[in-house]
Amino acid sequence: MNMKKILALLGLSLAIGLGGCSEKKATEQNTQNAEGASSDKVYRVAMNAAFAPFQWVRTDGKIIGFEIDLVDAMAKEGNFKVEYVNTPWDTLFATLPSGDNDILSSAITITEDRKQAMDFSEPYFEIKQVILVPKGKNVQSIEDIKNLNKVAVTTGTSADAVAQKTLGKTSNKIARFESLPLVLKEVENGGADVAISDSAVVSNYIKNNSDKGFTIVQIQDSAPEFYGMAVRKGDTETLKMVNEALAKVKASGEYDKIYNQYFAQ
Incomplete structure (x- = not known):
């Protein structure tokens, strides 16, 4: 093999070696960056x-x-x-x-x-499920909501399940809303007779609206949640x-x- 061919082969080998090293370093760097990112999740x-x-x-x-x-x-x-x-x-x-x-x-x-x-x-x-009752409404127990026209609940919550258990899954007396503020506003405006919701939330609402005459009725068979x-x-x-x-x-x-x-x- 003449000298020119030898030098060409050596150059090719060196290039391949350096390329391999560069690729390895890039892979190691990517791995380190990924590991650093995960720790900062x-x-x-x-x-x-x-x-x-x-x-x-x-x-x-x-x-x-x-x-x-x-x-x-x-x-x-x-x-x-x-x-x-x-x-x-x-x-x-x-x-x-x-x-x-x-x-x-x-x-x-x-x-x-x-x-x-x-x-x-x-x-x-x-918490437990309770009934929010406006002033003037005669509600003493969960059974009394059967005599009402509309019971407001947040869709898909435990309150919704309680209303369905008492009134039936397809009852048109259940008024469902996508958020609690909408439920409370419906009761405030008289669009719903009462609301069912979590005890801590209802207590907080009554505390901050003491001038409106709302009361809480406990649901006797409501298990702790x-x-x-x-x-x-x-x-x-x-x-x-x-x-x-x-x-x-x-x-x-x-x-x-x-x-x-x-x-x-």
Whole structure:
């Protein structure tokens, strides 16, 4: 082989070697960047921010409330980052399997049906279903709503289930709305005789509207319900992170401080 051919072959080998090294370095760099990005993950926490005092939108557009303060405290204790996403109730659950959101924190009652589609954290709040009764309405028990014309509920909630149980699934007496503010406004305006909703929410509403003469009627056979934060089915890593952070917030006494800020009588 003459010298020119030898030099050409050496040059080709060197070029291939350098190209291989460059490709390897690029791959290593991409891997490092990916690993760095994962450690900086921001968890998207979705809620229907129309359920005071758990979460609602302030006049400046910021979402505030009990659950916001709780998740903020959990993120601090668990050393993770969150951003909040206001989502309509009727599409909220679908955002988990689609990957649009990572955690749902929206006063969601833990039920066996919902457990089939998502995983829940340990409970963080206990409530019961109650009836919001305007002044002048004669309602003493859940059976009395059978004598009314319209009972307002938020679609797809535990209140909706209670109304269906008492009045029938297809009853035209059940007036369904996509958010709690619409439910309350309907009762205020006289479009509905009463509303059914969660005890903490109704108590908060009456507290802030003491001049309107509303009262609460307990539903005698209403079993306690528990709120939990939901994650994608099988997402054990996020579920563990949420549960550990929640446990730390409770153990430190921070949960009680937040609770008393919103619910102390």
